[in-house]
Amino acid sequence: MTDTPLFAPPGSHEAVEEGLALTPHFGADGLIAAVVVDDESGDVVMVAWMNAEALSRTIATREGWYWSRSRQELWHKGATSGHVQTVTDIRIDCDQDAVLLRVRTAGTGANCHTGRKGCFYRRVTAGADATGPVLEFTGDEPLFDPKAVYKG
Amino acid sequence: MTDTPLFAPPGSHEAVEEGLALTPHFGADGLIAAVVVDDESGDVVMVAWMNAEALSRTIATREGWYWSRSRQELWHKGATSGHVQTVTDIRIDCDQDAVLLRVRTAGTGANCHTGRKGCFYRRVTAGADATGPVLEFTGDEPLFDPKAVYKG
Numbered sequence: 476m477t478d479t480p481l482f483a484p485p486g487s488h489e490a491v492e493e494g495l496a497l498t499p500h501f502g503a504d505g506l507i508a509a510v511v512v513d514d515e516s517g518d519v520v521m522v523a524w525m526n527a528e529a530l531s532r533t534i535a536t537r538e539g540w541y542w543s544r545s546r547q548e549l550w551h552k553g554a555t556s557g558h559v560q561t562v563t564d565i566r567i568d569c570d571q572d573a574v575l576l577r578v579r580t581a582g583t584g585a586n587c588h589t590g591r592k593g594c595f596y597r598r599v600t601a602g603a604d605a606t607g608p609v610l611e612f613t614g615d616e617p618l619f620d621p622k623a624v625y626k627g
Numbered sequence: 628m629t630d631t632p633l634f635a636p637p638g639s640h641e642a643v644e645e646g647l648a649l650t651p652h653f654g655a656d657g658l659i660a661a662v663v664v665d666d667e668s669g670d671v672v673m674v675a676w677m678n679a680e681a682l683s684r685t686i687a688t689r690e691g692w693y694w695s696r697s698r699q700e701l702w703h704k705g706a707t708s709g710h711v712q713t714v715t716d717i718r719i720d721c722d723q724d725a726v727l728l729r730v731r732t733a734g735t736g737a738n739c740h741t742g743r744k745g746c747f748y749r750r751v752t753a754g755a756d757a758t759g760p761v762l763e764f765t766g767d768e769p770l771f772d773p774k775a776v777y778k779g
Binding site for chain 2: 496510518519521534594598599607608609611
């Protein structure tokens with residue numbers, strides 16, 4: 476870790492949206508949203524968060540690094556489970572406050588801590604009139620047993 | 628608007644991840660991340676934010692409603708530009724703090740306020756050794772002129 480900022484601060488509105496400088500806009504919590512797409516299927520498999528260090532490491536190593544909001548620590552995806560993500564493409568959005576990764580995931584290919592390929596395994600449906608919206612499973616089955624992989 | 632909560636509060640860890648009740652976990656700012664995929668191409672076209680009211684309206688009307696963080700107001704996508712999003716699928720992730728929409732977008736089909744189909748029109752590349760990462764355009768051209776559509 477270093478005290479030197481890892482990225483230059485955002486410039487003008489025009490520079491942020493139409494320029495060639497990477498100047499990510501981290502939120503008040505120091506984080507930026509990261510959307511992760513499976514490189515083979517093109518499906519969105521997870522949404523995670525990055526601080527500057529995680530984004531910098533992801534760019535430098537071409538592996539998925541995130542900031543775990545629940546554990547409040549830098550998180551090398553796959554360090555525990557073996558599901559390391561090799562990053563094949565990194566994009567940033569118009570106002571540079573979200574990144575989009577394409578990844579190839581090692582091991583079973585699971586990206587979700589529940590053991591599934593991706594985190595979006597439930598659909599929101601209208602439900603019966605009186606009850607409001609409910610969820611239905613889309614049929615994505617776990618590829619590994621999280622209880623056997625994550626200890627404690 | 629009503630004082631009755633629009634969604635039930637999250638239950639147990641197990642209920643949130645493996646249950647059939649929609650209990651979105653809004654952040655301290657009252658917002659949840661919404662990833663938007665173009666229904667035809669499958670490409671991620673934008674990341675936006677929803678408060679409970681925006682999510683509720685999106686589910687009820689099957690059109691994209693968001694919370695504009697810059698304007699601090701509820702935002703019916705396309706109200707100004709005509710690019711209304713018809714929602715064909717809504718998913719929620721494992722811990723119910725992100726939603727994934729598939730949409731068909733009216734008019735030119737643009738989803739980005741810069742006039743482009745999507746917001747992720749720049750790739751992060753390693754850059755020359757000494758300079759660090761830079762951006763390159765992926766070739767997505769604007770489909771409309773934002774200056775002519777958005778006034779003031």
